[in-house]
Amino acid sequence: MGVATTRGAAQARKVRGSRKLAFRVLPVVELAALVSLVAAPFVLAERAALVTLMTNIVILSLFAISFDLCWGFSGIMSFGQALFFGAAGYVVALVGRDLDFSQLLGTLPLAMLIGGLLSAALAAFLLLGRKTPTSIFVAFGTLTGAYAAERLVSGWHYVGAGNGLSSIKLMAFGGFEFVEGAAFYSVALAALVLVYAASRVLVRSQLGLVLAGMRQNEERLAFFGYRVQVFKAIVFIFAGMIAGLSGALYSYHQGFTGPSNLGPGLSTTAVIYCLFGGSGTLIGPVLGTVAIELLSYVLADTDAIRQFWPVILGVVLLVVVMFQPTGLLGLIVSARERIGSFGVRRGAR
């Protein structure tokens, strides 16, 4: 049995090798997105407002990825990503104001730490209790966290209360200060590329396979011997760190942070970016952010519909979510490719 079995397995492996040559769309989309984002400041060099818009898009793409890691990859419906985003934004603003420090090599890791610690605290309460939490419990728990944080800072004078903190000290590297423009865009894009690469390693690893299994059937995974909630907590904390990083960049770029940066409204925006672009992939949230922000910009700038553009945008979003549940990316990438493969693959297979 053993020899025959091994021989049969070897023959099957040869057959499998021949099936692996199908053209894959996703790497092409990723490469096209990278080239477009790298080229953007050069193409838009004469239009500073568009470079500012693109910088916002890149920063918000980071935020959208943080949500997608939770929902699209791990099945955690987090309505609280803005809590980590906003809290980190406040912290770098306060460090600049009170300690006169804004060196990016210090403040951006600090922002990630803040996002990581807050998400760890929330994960300990929502995910790691004795009883397995329901999706609704986690969704409401994260929503409540964001809502409570927004209310807290709205009444806290030390952090500017309802007015927030303005004139945030410029992000710096040595003696160079980053104002809006190509230099700031480059830092944001570098952060996006690094986060994307790290997230890609995570979701395409064998740990990513666990997440994919968890998303389909948590109970099955528990009966294999996995502590499902621990894996969820790991991803939630990683996503919190990414949200913290994007929140700090956003505060520096806007020169302002306020209570709305912590609340459910912004958290929901991340959900929409993700659903619009295509959840369960890393490039989907980036495409969703680009599409929605560019569409908002164009619609808001069109005289004939200036009053009504949010309604038009809302209808477009609803149509996509209703009739294209896999998002824009689902139009060109098959379900099979979106799920993908996991771990190191041997050349023969």
Added chain:
Amino acid sequence: MALLEIAAVTKVYGPLRALDGVDVLVEAGTFHGLIGPNGSGKSTLLKLIAGAHFPTTGTIRFDGMDITEMPPYQRARNGLSLKFQITAVLTELSVYDNVLLALQSAETSWQLLRSSSRLRLDDEVMVALDRFRLADRADDLAGELSHGEQQWLEIAMALAPKPKLLLLDEPTGGMSPEERRVTGELLEPIKPDCTLIIVEHDLDFIKNICDRLTVLDQGRVIGSGTIDEIERDPRVQEIYTSRV
């Protein structure tokens, strides 16, 4: 020595007493069948052994450990494996990845992140699939398999980590007679390495592969012994002639 000892186990769901003082001993290296009419408590007992639910009273000992209130993931890590009654393969993943998931559960998060074991486990995955005639379907999505093949895949997944005890809840449900026959043939070779508890309505299938049977009726054990002993037991005959 018994691998599994179930002592005075009772399970109450609201007004329903699904199990009532059940005692079962399962010897290592045997195939043990749980039979009985619908609603007799077979699947409930299997769920208590697997940890999907906990007993209201009584104790369950496995391989010398008290596992009565141990969570499922710890039971799995201690060598207990389960195939669900309703097929629970991961339909969006490939057949290969379904088995890999089962095999890599002992790895740490760091090892999984580094994907350090995929190549090492490759042969084991393919051998597990080949044993259940699924090696040439390794790259297909599990959802593309027929019902019978999905049942085999789930048994392959449950067996892949080399458990000490495998629980099979109606493994031939929905299978054709030919698929049932083949399932019996595929399970036979695991006997030296793995103890099996099987819940099944197909009595011919049970008689062909099991060494011992426990018969449940209305949440109670009404008979336990070899196939011959059970077939001669008048209480069992009464149930199977009058109600099944």
